[in-house]
Amino acid sequence: MRIGELSRRTGVSVPTIKFYVREGLLPAGELTSPNQASYGETHERRLRLIRALLDVGGLSVAAIREVVAAIEDRDRPVHKMLGAAADRVVPRYGEGAAEGVAEARGAVAELIARRGWHTHADSPAAEALAVALAALDEIGHGDFAEVLDAYVGAAEQVAGADLEYVARNVERDELVESVVVGTVLGDAVFAALRRLAHVDASGRVFGTGE
Amino acid sequence: MRIGELSRRTGVSVPTIKFYVREGLLPAGELTSPNQASYGETHERRLRLIRALLDVGGLSVAAIREVVAAIEDRDRPVHKMLGAAADRVVPRYGEGAAEGVAEARGAVAELIARRGWHTHADSPAAEALAVALAALDEIGHGDFAEVLDAYVGAAEQVAGADLEYVARNVERDELVESVVVGTVLGDAVFAALRRLAHVDASGRVFGTGE
Numbered sequence: 001m002r003i004g005e006l007s008r009r010t011g012v013s014v015p016t017i018k019f020y021v022r023e024g025l026l027p028a029g030e031l032t033s034p035n036q037a038s039y040g041e042t043h044e045r046r047l048r049l050i051r052a053l054l055d056v057g058g059l060s061v062a063a064i065r066e067v068v069a070a071i072e073d074r075d076r077p078v079h080k081m082l083g084a085a086a087d088r089v090v091p092r093y094g095e096g097a098a099e100g101v102a103e104a105r106g107a108v109a110e111l112i113a114r115r116g117w118h119t120h121a122d123s124p125a126a127e128a129l130a131v132a133l134a135a136l137d138e139i140g141h142g143d144f145a146e147v148l149d150a151y152v153g154a155a156e157q158v159a160g161a162d163l164e165y166v167a168r169n170v171e172r173d174e175l176v177e178s179v180v181v182g183t184v185l186g187d188a189v190f191a192a193l194r195r196l197a198h199v200d201a202s203g204r205v206f207g208t209g210e
Numbered sequence: 211m212r213i214g215e216l217s218r219r220t221g222v223s224v225p226t227i228k229f230y231v232r233e234g235l236l237p238a239g240e241l242t243s244p245n246q247a248s249y250g251e252t253h254e255r256r257l258r259l260i261r262a263l264l265d266v267g268g269l270s271v272a273a274i275r276e277v278v279a280a281i282e283d284r285d286r287p288v289h290k291m292l293g294a295a296a297d298r299v300v301p302r303y304g305e306g307a308a309e310g311v312a313e314a315r316g317a318v319a320e321l322i323a324r325r326g327w328h329t330h331a332d333s334p335a336a337e338a339l340a341v342a343l344a345a346l347d348e349i350g351h352g353d354f355a356e357v358l359d360a361y362v363g364a365a366e367q368v369a370g371a372d373l374e375y376v377a378r379n380v381e382r383d384e385l386v387e388s389v390v391v392g393t394v395l396g397d398a399v400f401a402a403l404r405r406l407a408h409v410d411a412s413g414r415v416f417g418t419g420e
Binding site for chain 1: 265328338345346350351357360363365366369371388393398399400406407413
């Protein structure tokens with residue numbers, strides 16, 4: 001199809017599509033004449049993925065470029081490739097991070113050992129957890145650590161369901177895409193569900209005042 | 211204490227502190243002379259909260275301003291106040307949202323009814339869930355809905371733990387702060403844990419290739 005048709009099908013404007021190609025998020029179309037390129041289903045699917053990661057996942061163009069690179073890197077074993085894709089969608093924290101991170105790192109390493117998780121204590125996710133726990137401690141919510149086990153149990157439950165879903169998609173391309181989608185959009189789904197469950201639980205604890 | 215001391219204690223620069231006061235995130239200090247203001251523990255605590263919401267929660271200055279307004283609004287019943295605070299930290303989606311949102315809204319309303327949750331199907335959280343589900347459907351991951359029940363169960367578990375934690379903090383100010391902190395930083399904690407659990411589960415399903 002031509003770029004105009006691709007634009008109509010996905011609701012993404014032609015200049016935006018061209019921007020994604022220049023930024024390396026979307027492969028260029030196949031040239032059918034010096035001024036015309038042809039696009040296929042791969043382009044359509046990738047465009048929808050880009051929009052979902054941007055609009056719902058809140059990822060930056062740079063982060064999406066790294067995700068696309070992970071999807072297209074065909075030389076890694078599956079487990080490593082999935083890990084690389086997942087690492088790239090972990091939020092990174094700036095200079096302003098809390099002071100007590102070193103102590104929190106120790107707590108995270110202890111947690112990983114206690115649950116017997118086969119994962120590294122120096123991965124981006126472990127670092128993100130340490131930063132969040134240190135921030136909680138710094139603002140006087142250090143005893144949040146006492147309810148952490150409920151979070152850990154819930155995370156294992158969700159991760160199990162995610163992998164079950166991912167394992168159904170046998171194609172390598174779809175596999176990575178599923179992980180990225182599941183990680184980014186799964187966060188959005190879980191956060192929304194948690195808020196809904198909060199309202200319900202809060203009404204029961206504090207009364208609805210109605 | 212003077213502004214210089216507040217800056218040293220929190221690691222936030224003096225110009226940034228002044229910016230937060232101008233933006234309405236931080237109450238002004240008490241004037242002790244025409245050119246000097248005095249700051250107390252409330253300022254220190256609020257500053258740490260602002261930094262955590264900015265650096266770890268990724269909230270915008272405008273979103274933090276709304277959160278602060280919810281903390282300072284003393285006329286609402288507790289359940290309503292908590293709801294208002296929580297609504298303000300739900301991500302909002304732009305024009306680019308998926309087309310199938312109307313259909314997804316129906317699925318969300320059905321889910322809320324099925325779980326017997328006392329919450330509204332038109333709350334920002336319900337809308338955020340509908341947008342995320344519609345985005346998944348649009349990129350060909352509509353069957354993600356089949357693993358949604360694992361997410362729902364995990365969300366109920368985490369929300370129960372959150373409310374248990376929040377109910378310990380009897381002061382009204384601390385209550386709202388706990389909800390905001392728990393909602394924003396709790397998302398960060400859960401997302402990090404989920405990624406760690408993914409690595410563990412992925413190693414078991416696909417082999418670690420080591």
